Amino acid sequence: MKTEFCKIGALAQGRAPDASDAEILDRAAEILRSGGLVAFPTETVYGLGANALDAEAAKKIYAAKGRPSDNPLIIHIANVADADKYCYTNELYACLAERFLPGPLTVILKKRDVIPLTVTGGLDTVAVRLPSDPTARELIRRAGIPIAAPSANRSGKPSPTKAEHVLEDMDGRIEMIIDGGECQIGLESTIVSISDGHLNLLRPGGITVEMLEDICPVSIDKAVTEKLSDGERPLAPGMKYRHYAPDTKVVLLDGSDAEVADYIKRNAPNGKIGLILSDNDAHLAAGTGAELLTYGDGDIDEAHRLFALLREVDRLGCDVIYARLPDKKGIGLAVYNRILKAAGYEILRLG
Numbered sequence: 448m449k450t451e452f453c454k455i456g457a458l459a460q461g462r463a464p465d466a467s468d469a470e471i472l473d474r475a476a477e478i479l480r481s482g483g484l485v486a487f488p489t490e491t492v493y494g495l496g497a498n499a500l501d502a503e504a505a506k507k508i509y510a511a512k513g514r515p516s517d518n519p520l521i522i523h524i525a526n527v528a529d530a531d532k533y534c535y536t537n538e539l540y541a542c543l544a545e546r547f548l549p550g551p552l553t554v555i556l557k558k559r560d561v562i563p564l565t566v567t568g569g570l571d572t573v574a575v576r577l578p579s580d581p582t583a584r585e586l587i588r589r590a591g592i593p594i595a596a597p598s599a600n601r602s603g604k605p606s607p608t609k610a611e612h613v614l615e616d617m618d619g620r621i622e623m624i625i626d627g628g629e630c631q632i633g634l635e636s637t638i639v640s641i642s643d644g645h646l647n648l649l650r651p652g653g654i655t656v657e658m659l660e661d662i663c664p665v666s667i668d669k670a671v672t673e674k675l676s677d678g679e680r681p682l683a684p685g686m687k688y689r690h691y692a693p694d695t696k697v698v699l700l701d702g703s704d705a706e707v708a709d710y711i712k713r714n715a716p717n718g719k720i721g722l723i724l725s726d727n728d729a730h731l732a733a734g735t736g737a738e739l740l741t742y743g744d745g746d747i748d749e750a751h752r753l754f755a756l757l758r759e760v761d762r763l764g765c766d767v768i769y770a771r772l773p774d775k776k777g778i779g780l781a782v783y784n785r786i787l788k789a790a791g792y793e794i795l796r797l798g
């Protein structure tokens with residue numbers, strides 16, 4: 448299959464869609480309605496879309512990603528009220544929607560029959576998301592159907608934050624990639640389960656625990672911060688899979704500036720080492736000869752750059768990559784969760 452690569456202009460820059468944008472989006476909408484696959488930008492990461500009402504179309508997503516069929520998809524809708532067509536909403540949904548939607552929050556509720564079990568991995572619940580990205584919203588609106596879309600990476604790879612990442616993973620496997628530039632947030636949406644009226648956090652993201660606690664009490668699924676033992680299951684099936692991991696071994700260092708600097712100095716002569724550090728921490732590697740990838744500064748930059756850096760890591764040809772254990776406050780919890788998985792839960796406590 449030939450994959451078309453189409454660049455969105457005006458809409459991606461915050462203006463009304465111009466004629467070229469409209470032509471691309473109408474063509475993409477038609478591909479989706481007729482059962483094909485289109486990758487599109489959202490404010491979190493790129494999604495790999497198919498008609499969420501069509502089981503056959505959804506099966507193509509699992510095939511293109513190499514994704515296990517028990518790992519359910521998120522359906523993307525065009526406005527808050529549409530959720531009611533696909534699931535049984537409740538008061539908590541209304542509160543969350545009022546405060547956070549459109550935005551990087553996915554809500555899990557009991558599904559209605561129109562949503563095929565193929566989309567939900569056999570579950571009786573469905574994950575619903577109303578993205579804020581203008582290109583995503585315009586595409587869903589023009590398609591006139593809910594769009595099932597996981598992140599547009601091959602299973603196991605970091606989620607794509609640029610259209611070029613999608614092309615790397617999906618060229619020849621899908622009909623179209625819409626290039627809307629770099630994703631604003633860079634990590635996938637926050638996922639909460641609210642079907643019983645209580646809020647359970649399944650995956651941390653741009654809507655933080657602190658923000659959610661303003662609305663109601665939050666329980667955090669153990670899988671967010673800890674490796675589960677063999678018998679345990681995360682509430683989000685996808686959280687059990689090896690994810691976000693480069694081929695190069697990643698190890699997290701937990702220690703003070705001095706301890707981290709000392710550890711890097713002692714280990715640099717043992718092989719080719721790489722480091723993922725914030726700009727502020729870059730001096731800790733001075734004079735060691737280690738390959739250095741930097742995040743920028745602060746948790747927002749870390750979230751924004753993490754996946755792109757994890758895709759670069761293997762190109763360095765290092766024996767091992769070290770990164771610091773992130774702080775769990777705010778969006779830091781999402782960075783912590785993703786990098787912990789990239790490191791296969793390996794933390795070196797230096798103190």
Ligand code: TXA
Nearest residue numbers: 491493494519572573574597598635636683684685686
């Ligand atoms: O930001 C995002 O959420 C991106 C963009 C494209 O919207 N999408 C995304 O989808 O990250 P995906 O498929 O990569 O991750 C969806 C996660 C998986 O861990 C899946 O197991 C979980 O959501 N999930 C989906 N439906 C669920 C359900 N009914 N119950 C529990 N977990 C569910």
Ligand code: MG
Nearest residue numbers: 597598606635
């Ligand atoms: Mg994913």
